[in-house]
Amino acid sequence: MTTFLETRNLTKCYQGQTVLDDVSMTLDEGEVKGIMGPSGAGKSTLIRCLNGLVPIDSGEIYLGEKRLGDKHTNMDKVRSRIGFVFQDFNLYTHLNVRRNVTIALRKVQHMKKADAEAIAQQELARVGLQDKLEAYPAELSGGQQQRVSIARALAMKPQLMLFDEPTSALDPESVGGVLRVMRELVQEGMTMIIVSHEMAFIQAVADDIVFMVDGRVLEEGTSEQIFEQPKNQRTREFIRGLATEAAGAPAEQDA
Amino acid sequence: MSDFLAFAWQHLPALLRGLQYTLLIWVVVVVFGFIFGWLLAVARIYGNPVMRWLAIGYIELFRGTPVLVQLFIVYSGLPNIGIVFTPIVAAMVAFSLNTSAYQAEYFRGGVGAIRSGQTAAARAAGMTRRQAISYIVLPQAMRIVLPQWSNEVILELKYTSIAFAIGVHELMGEAKLIGADTFNYFQIFLVAAIVYFVVVTIFTSVLDGVERRYALRQ
Numbered sequence: 001m002t003t004f005l006e007t008r009n010l011t012k013c014y015q016g017q018t019v020l021d022d023v024s025m026t027l028d029e030g031e032v033k034g035i036m037g038p039s040g041a042g043k044s045t046l047i048r049c050l051n052g053l054v055p056i057d058s059g060e061i062y063l064g065e066k067r068l069g070d071k072h073t074n075m076d077k078v079r080s081r082i083g084f085v086f087q088d089f090n091l092y093t094h095l096n097v098r099r100n101v102t103i104a105l106r107k108v109q110h111m112k113k114a115d116a117e118a119i120a121q122q123e124l125a126r127v128g129l130q131d132k133l134e135a136y137p138a139e140l141s142g143g144q145q146q147r148v149s150i151a152r153a154l155a156m157k158p159q160l161m162l163f164d165e166p167t168s169a170l171d172p173e174s175v176g177g178v179l180r181v182m183r184e185l186v187q188e189g190m191t192m193i194i195v196s197h198e199m200a201f202i203q204a205v206a207d208d209i210v211f212m213v214d215g216r217v218l219e220e221g222t223s224e225q226i227f228e229q230p231k232n233q234r235t236r237e238f239i240r241g242l243a244t245e246a247a248g249a250p251a252e253q254d255a
Numbered sequence: 256m257s258d259f260l261a262f263a264w265q266h267l268p269a270l271l272r273g274l275q276y277t278l279l280i281w282v283v284v285v286v287f288g289f290i291f292g293w294l295l296a297v298a299r300i301y302g303n304p305v306m307r308w309l310a311i312g313y314i315e316l317f318r319g320t321p322v323l324v325q326l327f328i329v330y331s332g333l334p335n336i337g338i339v340f341t342p343i344v345a346a347m348v349a350f351s352l353n354t355s356a357y358q359a360e361y362f363r364g365g366v367g368a369i370r371s372g373q374t375a376a377a378r379a380a381g382m383t384r385r386q387a388i389s390y391i392v393l394p395q396a397m398r399i400v401l402p403q404w405s406n407e408v409i410l411e412l413k414y415t416s417i418a419f420a421i422g423v424h425e426l427m428g429e430a431k432l433i434g435a436d437t438f439n440y441f442q443i444f445l446v447a448a449i450v451y452f453v454v455v456t457i458f459t460s461v462l463d464g465v466e467r468r469y470a471l472r473q
Contacts, residue, residue, distance in 0.1 A: 051379060053375060053378060053379060076378075076381050076382070076383050077381065079378065079379055079380070079381045080380065080381025081381075082379075084376075084379035084380075086372060086375070086376065086379075088372060090370075090372035090373060090375060090376035091376075092373060092376065092377075092391055092395075093373070093395060093471055093472070094391075094394050094395045094398055094471055103380075103390060104377075104380035104381060104382060107382060107386055107390060108380060108381040108382055108386070109381075136472045137472075138472035139472065149376075152380070153380075156380060156381070
């Protein structure tokens with residue numbers, strides 16, 4: 001496998017507070033990496049740094065041969081090939097589903113209208129929402145909105161998908177539909193980084209898990225290592241806490 | 256009553272001639288006020304400090320002085336420095352400058368009401384800052400401020416009546432001329448008021464329709 005993305009010694013401070021502290025990790029092509037940890041650990045900040053939505057203070061990010069932040073690296077172009085799925089969907093409220101999916105194809109990739117719409121139909125069919133083309137975001141449930149936002153990201157033919165707690169803002173009954181779509185992506189071999197508290201899901205799909213606390217990587221390993229033999233006390237406690245919380249909660253099911 | 260109707264009927268053609276100028280001024284003012292209003296709002300929100308302070312200075316100056324004073328400065332003041340406008344153009348200029356200051360503030364409020372995630376989503380999809388602003392932020396802001404904006408636009412329609420003060424023969428100017436001819440001020444101004452009312456009501460309902468059509472579903 002070839003290294004697809006690498007971070008070296010990332011640090012990030014907000015108003016004097018260290019949010020990312022010396023974070024180094026690598027992501028291979030086709031790899032699915034889960035990022036877990038308590039809130040405030042810097043998980044969201046980390047994946048926002050990876051597509052340059054948040055500028056880093058020091059350290060380096062390599063995407064293949066390209067170093068992000070280089071003068072020669074066009075960040076808009078880089079971003080257009082990295083799909084990002086937000087916790088609260090962030091569908092464009094003034095556009096219907098069809099235009100939510102096609103607008104970046106049209107404006108960023110300068111695609112013809114008919115081509116963009118064909119892609120939109122295809123990606124919306126993939127997430128099971130081909131009948132919602134004309135609906136506005138406000139007319140959809142949270143789970144449907146999140147699936148549209150995944151289709152919107154996939155339409156750009158991303159080389160990497162970043163998920164920032166994609167199910168945290170959803171009703172329990174909507175979670176399954178979103179996870180099912182994500183699981184299909186895993187099966188197709190998409191390179192993904194997933195920030196999530198969905199323990200069972202992460203355990204099932206992640207090749208590798210990064211456990212973060214207070215802006216640092218506390219532990220990294222395969223899902224077996226992290227879930228079954230965590231080395232670190234904090235990791236153990238966190239996993240146990242999640243397991244207790246998840247006991248009895250619905251697993252993947254239809255939305 | 257029949258006297259009044261006969262009087263109204265007799266002078267209606269002159270008033271409708273005036274109405275054409277009223278509407279002409281208004282349309283120009285709405286178009287330029289919209290364009291300058293957005294330019295000012297964008298300068299104030301996204302501009303560098305110099306642009307921002309210029310925009311703030313402009314907005315406060317035009318909101319802090321009476322529109323009639325602005326009208327006289329444009330029509331009677333500017334010729335002293337060699338800028339001469341016909342009355343109708345002077346009215347278009349003064350009202351456009353005035354309304355753009357108000358519209359800029361409405362637009363700024365609309366932009367401020369948009370959640371930051373909207374821009375983040377646009378940037379994440381590879382849009383440049385400029386694209387995110389023009390395709391995502393501004394269209395949403397416009398929809399958010401549509402009710403206030405319609406209000407301002409209707410207000411401008413009525414404000415055009417003070418153009419009579421610099422001799423524009425719009426609806427109010429015509430009414431005043433007829434009043435001076437006939438000494439029937441009460442009746443002619445009453446007819447003028449009715450004409451304004453009908454026109455305002457028509458455009459208010461048109462704008463209500465636009466609001467319903469483009470309301471942001473949140």
